[in-house]
Amino acid sequence: MIEIRNLTKRYGSFLAVDDITFEVEKGKILGFLGPNGAGKTTTMRIVTGFMPPTKGTAIVSGFDVVENPLDVKRRIGYMPETPPLYVDMTVEEYLNFAARLKQIPAKEVKGAMELACEKVDLNNVLGKVIKALSKGYKQRVGLAQAIIHDPEVLILDEPTIGLDPIQIREVRELIRSLAGEHTIILSTHILPEVDMICDEVVIIQNGKIIAKDTPDGLSKSMKGAERLTVVVEGPTEEVSSVASATEGVNSILESTAENGHCSLVLECDFKFHVRKSLSNVFSEKGWSLLEMKVKESTLEDVFIHMMSSSEEEEV
Amino acid sequence: MKNVITIFNREFRSYFSSPIAYVVIGLFLVLTGVFFYLLMSSFLQYSANLQWQAARMRQPAPPVNVNHMIIRPLFSNISVITLFVVPMITMRSFSDDKKTGTLELLLTSPVTTAQIVAGKFLAAFALYVIMALLTWVYPLVIVFFGDPDVMPVAISYIGILGMGAASVGIGVWISSMTENQIISAMGTFVVLLFLWLVGWFANFSSGAMGGFFQYLSIVEHFDDFAKGIFDTGHLMYYLSLCGITLFLAHQSIESLRWRS
Numbered sequence: 001m002i003e004i005r006n007l008t009k010r011y012g013s014f015l016a017v018d019d020i021t022f023e024v025e026k027g028k029i030l031g032f033l034g035p036n037g038a039g040k041t042t043t044m045r046i047v048t049g050f051m052p053p054t055k056g057t058a059i060v061s062g063f064d065v066v067e068n069p070l071d072v073k074r075r076i077g078y079m080p081e082t083p084p085l086y087v088d089m090t091v092e093e094y095l096n097f098a099a100r101l102k103q104i105p106a107k108e109v110k111g112a113m114e115l116a117c118e119k120v121d122l123n124n125v126l127g128k129v130i131k132a133l134s135k136g137y138k139q140r141v142g143l144a145q146a147i148i149h150d151p152e153v154l155i156l157d158e159p160t161i162g163l164d165p166i167q168i169r170e171v172r173e174l175i176r177s178l179a180g181e182h183t184i185i186l187s188t189h190i191l192p193e194v195d196m197i198c199d200e201v202v203i204i205q206n207g208k209i210i211a212k213d214t215p216d217g218l219s220k221s222m223k224g225a226e227r228l229t230v231v232v233e234g235p236t237e238e239v240s241s242v243a244s245a246t247e248g249v250n251s252i253l254e255s256t257a258e259n260g261h262c263s264l265v266l267e268c269d270f271k272f273h274v275r276k277s278l279s280n281v282f283s284e285k286g287w288s289l290l291e292m293k294v295k296e297s298t299l300e301d302v303f304i305h306m307m308s309s310s311e312e313e314e315v
Numbered sequence: 316m317k318n319v320i321t322i323f324n325r326e327f328r329s330y331f332s333s334p335i336a337y338v339v340i341g342l343f344l345v346l347t348g349v350f351f352y353l354l355m356s357s358f359l360q361y362s363a364n365l366q367w368q369a370a371r372m373r374q375p376a377p378p379v380n381v382n383h384m385i386i387r388p389l390f391s392n393i394s395v396i397t398l399f400v401v402p403m404i405t406m407r408s409f410s411d412d413k414k415t416g417t418l419e420l421l422l423t424s425p426v427t428t429a430q431i432v433a434g435k436f437l438a439a440f441a442l443y444v445i446m447a448l449l450t451w452v453y454p455l456v457i458v459f460f461g462d463p464d465v466m467p468v469a470i471s472y473i474g475i476l477g478m479g480a481a482s483v484g485i486g487v488w489i490s491s492m493t494e495n496q497i498i499s500a501m502g503t504f505v506v507l508l509f510l511w512l513v514g515w516f517a518n519f520s521s522g523a524m525g526g527f528f529q530y531l532s533i534v535e536h537f538d539d540f541a542k543g544i545f546d547t548g549h550l551m552y553y554l555s556l557c558g559i560t561l562f563l564a565h566q567s568i569e570s571l572r573w574r575s
Binding site: 050051070071074083084085086089093103 | 415419421424
């Protein structure tokens, strides 16, 4: 549905996007993840035809964005980071304008507006001037504008930024519900968001792709080394030395003592039966094991891991 | 064409949903009204004097020419006043879209840059036309109480509209280069002022240079229209100025895509 091929964008001597290639299948949601300034917005702007690439191209439902920008624009709904709203207009006037701008035939404008408003739940503010709306509603108007012409592809640049937690949840649900009919690229720097809504993730840093996988796959690739938290009733130093001597324990990341309890965070290799041997060792020593839990690596860990490892490579 | 109309509609309405249209039109009518009043009263004083003198000499009063004494200077004044109000009409044109990010909406919609420029220009020009044509009451007053030649009035209006097309074009172009409305308005004003004052330079320089300055002056070209002379050369000057500036506006918006 969306193919991005060797896309490169250069601003003067600054390389914003460096030869990135990826694809998104029809009906899927792709999360575009990266720190601020990584080149997410630039890539999205190129895909939407807002700016041309320096090299490479993007193909949206068979149309090349460089050669047939108008055909691509007809098939894309785009919500920039700040929703592009004419704040003097009422929601109704604005959506009417957006519908006509996107070349919906005059007869179908009304139906398209009703459908979009229903999807993003705007019906109770139709007559209000956009200026007077809350941030969450403005965001929804921006989304309504993007989906009004029922585009095959939706490009959303940080759709949940600046919203309160309830609004964030609503917007996420909304995006989830739009998948299937629409192919979606969404950029974010919030990791749980990707976990929750995306089918695929592309992590980008300094204009380069450093990882490309499903959210689960990325977490799994980190599974080799897991973290384990144990709380034991016993003398801290002894417990630590015993734990680190156990087969499969690579290192002790943290150790704290409190009221005769000692809690440790261990980095372990799960190829060995670490938990079993640890509990055996502790009971042999006569210390009671109060707590033991596996700390699964989140996307956050993946992200930080990827970032730091790619930085090391550069050094 | 449909795209141009869509953009035109939104732009044109936005003038009236903010106070801009009312302030600009109001200001313009007050200024032109003051000049009309002054011209009218000095004309009345002059003709009263003539009549009084004629009565003293026991002779019929000589005819006075309203076209010459009121209509021609009135339209010259109107043409100069438009130079001051056009920047207010065009200052938001592209600047506002650049500032609020709505330009991103326009440029990612299936419309061409030429259509956007055309829609915005036509909306600003339409407001200008409404504003300029509201001055019809002044000639009407003269038609009621005098016997002016109507043809020069019509020709003057052609000139006013031509000049408007050129100056609105300049305004749209300048606004496409900045996201700041104040800079947009000031820039437009400075360019228009230059194109007005350059006619004065013409008086001080001779030969080819003087002719060139004279040709450049946006107000100089209006003189013939005010006299009731319809010269397509002058109209061509206005239309080509309008065309060139709109082309430049188009290029400046396109170049945004490359630079930004």
